[in-house]
Amino acid sequence: MGRHPHPYGGRAGREDRCAGHRLHGHALFQAEAEEPVEPTTQETPAARRCVFFDVDGTLIDALDNQRRVWAAWAVRFGLDPDEVYRVALRTRPVETFALVAPDRDPRACLAALHELEDEDVRSGVYTAFDGASALLHALPPGSWALVTSNYAHRVRGRFARTGLPVPEVIVDAAAVEQGKPSPGPYLLAAERVDATPGHPGLCHRREVDLTARTQPA
Structure with missing residues (x-):
């Protein structure tokens, strides 16, 4: 699919490569969160990956x-x-x-x-991009968040209209003084999911298949 402008002004959206999924719009930001582990001889906590999604033009066609x-x-x-x-x-x-x-x-x-x-x-009429619902439902709770230039109440309304799950953490325009492309919103999301930013080069601006990891082998 071609380039999508950011839904309410700003930089044009792009299709991005992130962990094998089709993402229509800006990508995201990956962080690692520490998970408690059972007491063993290894004292370093295990790390789990977290991913932060833009909304309009990425998960929802607006x-x-x-x-x-x-x-x-x-x-x-x-x-x-x-x-x-x-x-x-x-x-x-x-x-x-x-x-x-x-x-x-x-x-x-x-x-x-x-x-x-x-x-x-x-x-209005909203449509989630193919594979978006399956992908978000497949992610473990607490392992992903939304980082948007819009406002949380609109995001929740659109997600309700399209049947997408709503994460625990939404960083919106009201939460930060400087919006994207400043790293501030992503760092705040990492803080709220108790994660440490990492692997900043994982997401590339290319088209990939959002359904690739949501379909059974």
């Missing part, structure tokens, strides 16, 4: 939703939807407002965008 939200936002402010969407694909929302509506209050612009996004979570 491309059409993105288009609808930005089109509705543009119409509300009397702007050309195609031009607004073109700008939104490569900038963060606050930067989009500055470029396409420099004479408007950015707080009002952002409030309108949030309103439209929340309504889309309630009424």
Whole structure:
């Protein structure tokens, strides 16, 4: 599948290789968490791997939703939807407002965008990418988390609509001062799952099969 723009502005998504699964969008970040082991002569705790997923464009196909939200936002402010969407694909929302509506209050612009996004979570149609549900259900509880530039309540709403399991840890836009591509959100996720960051080169930006490890041999 081709490149997917980040659903609500920012860097375009990419298909990434991570542990043999198809990931549509930004990859993730792997960490190791220490697991307690039975008392033996070995004192070093065993390590388990944890993986952190982006959401929109990685697990959920939100491309059409993105288009609808930005089109509705543009119409509300009397702007050309195609031009607004073109700008939104490569900038963060606050930067989009500055470029396409420099004479408007950015707080009002952002409030309108949030309103439209929340309504889309309630009424929009969402689809999980093939294999996403099987992969997430196959992961041990506590071994994965979500790191998103969106907000946790929207993620939970979309996951409920698509039948995806919700992890214990979600690091969203409200949890950090600097979002992706800053490592901050991933480091916070590692802290919350009690893991030590490691193997940063495991995920490569190539297309792989998300169903590869979720189908029986």
